[in-house]
Amino acid sequence: MSWLDRDAQRVLNNWRAAGLERTPAVFCTGQGPVSGIDGEEYVLFSSSNYLGLAEHPAVRGAAAHALALLGVGSGGSRLTTGTTEAHRQVERDFARFLGYEDAVFFSAGFLANTGVLQALAGPDVLILSDERNHASIIDGCRLAKAQGATVRVFRHRDPAHVGELLAQYNGNALVVTDGLFSMDGTLAPVPELLEVCRAHGAALMVDDAHGTGTLGATGRGINEHFALLDDHPDILVATASKALGVEGGAVAASAPVAGMLRQKARTFVYSTSSAPATCAAVSAAIGILEGAESPVPALHRNIRRLATHLGMGEWPSPIIPVPIGDEGEAVRASAALRAAGYFVPAIRWPTVPRGAAMLRVTVMASHTDEQIDGLAHAISRL
Ligand SMILES: Cc1ncc(COP(=O)(O)O)c(C=O)c1O
Incomplete structure (x- = not known):
């Protein structure tokens, strides 16, 4: 083993031991409201494809x-x-x-x-x-x-x-x-x-x-x-x-x-x-x-609907944080949502400060009312 491999392995082991290792979810569909992720279908609430344009004909x-x-x-x-x-x-x-x-x-x-x-x-x-x-x-x-x-x-x-x-x-x-x-x-x-x-x-x-x-x-x-x-x-x-x-x-x-x-x-x-x-x-x-068919008004309507459900009031953006705090709790909350059919990642240190872990929900123009209401209900049960 070269010093390079030894060093890389040590860094990886430390990262893993600190609970910081992340593995990407693998998509087998486009970034739609319902996406194929790691071989299962989920309602996706974490994409930056806010207006659904990645899929637009x-x-x-x-x-x-x-x-x-x-x-x-x-x-x-x-x-x-x-x-x-x-x-x-x-x-x-x-x-x-x-x-x-x-x-x-x-x-x-x-x-x-x-x-x-x-x-x-x-x-x-x-x-x-x-x-x-x-x-x-x-x-x-x-x-x-x-x-x-x-x-x-x-x-x-x-x-x-x-x-x-x-x-x-x-x-x-x-x-x-x-x-x-x-x-x-x-x-x-x-x-x-x-x-x-x-x-x-x-x-x-x-x-x-x-x-x-x-x-x-x-x-x-x-x-x-x-x-x-x-x-x-x-x-x-x-x-x-x-x-x-x-x-x-x-x-x-x-x-x-x-x-x-x-x-x-x-x-x-x-x-x-x-x-x-x-x-x-x-x-x-x-x-x-x-043009006349802009999806922006639909996005704004969906943001209002989810923000109201989550008690955020007049929220300006499609990124809606659900603060958790503890890193382990955030990971468990994300897993519970996944088990209920919703894909929402837990955001932890080093992306945010330690002890400020959260769920990061993003809304898309293409979400249906039913999907938004369903997520809000699942979050309220956490
Ligand atoms: C605030 C901000 N600036 C810049 C970037 C980088 O943009 P890109 O993903 O196109 O490289 C990102 C992406 O995550 C971002 O969130």
């Missing part, structure tokens, strides 16, 4: 058409041979849909966040990051630090703390936050953050991965939710991998920022671009949101 059709026309792989990075008309179109579609001058499409939301933070970083830049930001922002901040930027963490959803930190600094500052926090479903105070950034001449970047397609009457995300479509954060990261049902991440920004990212973001320049079929599918998904 027009989205599948657009992908199939691009596949037949342009082949499977893109054959290169965006600046070499990996740009097709489908790549240019999806960027125009995101820019129009989100109301920004331009948008840059990366092959994952994770790569978009790390790419932006690395590209913007330099010795004269201060980055302020919410303490509960997504791992991709944390890793982006680490890359930024390696390039000489100063990174400070601000208290969760606390614009006053951001103001205090900005007041101590004279140079270029960027404040970065998740828009919709992906574990507990709460929203960042974007209007207040924008105000404090403007007061100090700082720029604001919002990662709207889970808000794209779910927040706002037409699914334009956190900016629409807070009526900020005209006076918006400087940079908005939208994903195609959650409500749009496909994959990829778009950075919506001004023309100069987008142009700079296309030259300097290493995850854009040095990685093979998305498959053309992916881009065509995302464009079709955006088209559905802009």
Whole structure:
């Protein structure tokens, strides 16, 4: 056994002994309200396919058409041979849909966040990051630090703390936050953050991965939710991998920022671009949101129904946390729901702090009333 194998085995054993090992559920169907998982059928309440677009015939059709026309792989990075008309179109579609001058499409939301933070970083830049930001922002901040930027963490959803930190600094500052926090479903105070950034001449970047397609009457995300479509954060990261049902991440920004990212973001320049079929599918998904048959109202209705059952009141997002606390209890609660036919994962440390384990329920536009009522009843019996 080499030192590598010995070391890996030791890490695995420790992870297992601490009860942290996770094994993925294996799906044999698409991400529908009833899915085949590990050989059984379950009512699925944990997918990010919030609008059911991963299964939508027009989205599948657009992908199939691009596949037949342009082949499977893109054959290169965006600046070499990996740009097709489908790549240019999806960027125009995101820019129009989100109301920004331009948008840059990366092959994952994770790569978009790390790419932006690395590209913007330099010795004269201060980055302020919410303490509960997504791992991709944390890793982006680490890359930024390696390039000489100063990174400070601000208290969760606390614009006053951001103001205090900005007041101590004279140079270029960027404040970065998740828009919709992906574990507990709460929203960042974007209007207040924008105000404090403007007061100090700082720029604001919002990662709207889970808000794209779910927040706002037409699914334009956190900016629409807070009526900020005209006076918006400087940079908005939208994903195609959650409500749009496909994959990829778009950075919506001004023309100069987008142009700079296309030259300097290493995850854009040095990685093979998305498959053309992916881009065509995302464009079709955006088209559905802009059309008369948008599933967004159905999603909002379903969120209201489940949130009311669970006593959450006016809940803003399709991510509904059921707090448990103890890690073992959360795993047992998830298993009890699974035995009753519902697939809802337990979320534990290191994804959330120790002792803050929970069930993370996500709602889809395609759930029926019966499925929602059934889950609420099963949770109330736990
Ligand atoms: C808040 C947030 N940002 C970014 C990402 C990364 O997006 P992607 O899955 O497209 O890489 C995720 C995905 O889980 C997320 O929850």
